[in-house]
Structure formats: structure tokens, C-alpha cells
Amino acid sequence: MMKTRNVILHESQIMKIHYITAIAALFVVAVHILMRLIMPYDMSLQYENVVVNYRNIPYALLLESILVLIAIHGFNGLRIILLELRQNKTWENGITIFTITAMIAIIAYGTRTIIMTNQLGLE
């Protein structure tokens, strides 16, 4: 009988996470885009307007959720593509470690921007 590897999450569970993050991201990204359209596009990108967005706590939370959802979905998607190209233990473990590290790094960097901009004072 074939022995199964010890895994934290099975691929079927990871795919469920992949689909759930995709559907959730659709909604939050739609709100994020609508925020660019409630005023003329160029005006919505002015520094003061963007910082006001970040200082709004619900909107900052929305940005954080976009960051987390898309990082999980995007890097898991990249992992799936890379696993389709080659299959062996070393490659699979290496790809998993690389994608999880990249995911954590981008979430940390984006969160830093959200927190720092949220605390900026406008003169």
C-alpha cells in the first residue's frame, strides 16, 4: 500500500482556499475600483485624496483584506503552475517554501504601507 506524506493541508483543501480567496477578492477589488470612480479619475489619485482613503479605517481594512486575499490566491496560483512543470520532492518543497516566503514578504510590506499611511497627518 502506498504511504501518504504527512501534510498540513491536502491539495483539495488548498484548492478550496484558492477558490474562496478568488471570490472574496472579486468583491473587495470591485469596491477598491469603485473608489477610483466616485470622482474624476485623475483627482482620485491626488496625494491628499489617496491619504484620506487610507486614514479611513474601514477602507484601510478593505485594502488589507485585498492584500491578504490576492497574495494568498496569487502565490498559490504560481505554486500550482510551477508544480505542473516538474514533480519531485525537492522541487515541490522548494516551491512551497519560496511561495509562502514571498506571500509573507508582500503581505508584510503592504501592511507596513497601510499602517504608515493611515497614521500620516495632512497639513
Place this chain on the structure above:
Amino acid sequence: MESPKESKYDRNNREGLKGWLNPSRYGWERVSYWLQRLTGVFLLIYFIGHVYETSSLTRGPDAWNAMLELTQTPWGHLFLILVIGTSTFHSANGIRLIFTEAGKGLGKPGRPDYPYDAMSLNYRQKSGIWVALILAAVAMLYGSSVLLGGE
């Protein structure tokens, strides 16, 4: 047959990237498979760039405006229109794939008669791919009107 050097769990895909790019197996489903992956990788690169771009906010208005000068150009707008098209296709085709994974739209299993067309690759799947492509084109047109039309 498994060679003695391979572990029980190794399943080497010998074709690798060549198998992925092989045009001889193209049908609409194959084009959709390919586009889903290409748009996904493109959007991931855009996402990383966007997170970096917005981090200039923390360095004050001058850094933000300098970043806008780089991105809010005709080429920058064309790039954004491409982002709009790829994200719309990726989303719409992704919804089709979620339904497919849940077994919706695959039809009933049938006897494999010549010319052995797979029952699962039916008009529902094909029209789903076309809907995704049409929605992407419409979104790009709307994006163009906002970004290039000065609305």
C-alpha cells in the same frame, strides 16, 4: 515504468515547459487553460508592482507625484487597460472553472463514440470561454473611456 532511482512519490513530468507550450494539442479549452495561467502570472507581477508603487505614499507627496509621473502616461494607461482586460478574463474564466470543478456544466457521461469528443468539452464550456473573452473586451473599452477619455 518507475526506474529504481526514483522515489515512490516522484512523478517527473518529462515534457515540462515544452508540454505546456505544445501547440499541437490546442482547442478552445487549451487556449483558455493557457490564458488563465498567463493572465494569472501577469496579474501577480502587476500586484507586486502595485504594492511597491503605493508604498511611495509613505515617503510624502513628492515621492507619490514622482511615481505618478512614471505611471500616469499614455503607455501607463495602455498597461492599465491591459490589466483591466486580463483581470476580467481571469475572473470570468475562473468562475467557469469553479463551476466545472463542482461538476456543473459538464453534461452527463456518454458512450465514447467516434470521433471520441469528450462529453465534458461541450457548448456550455465553450460559451463560458467566449463570455470571458467578450467581458474582457467590454471592460477594456470601458477602461479606455475612463483612462484615455478624461472622464
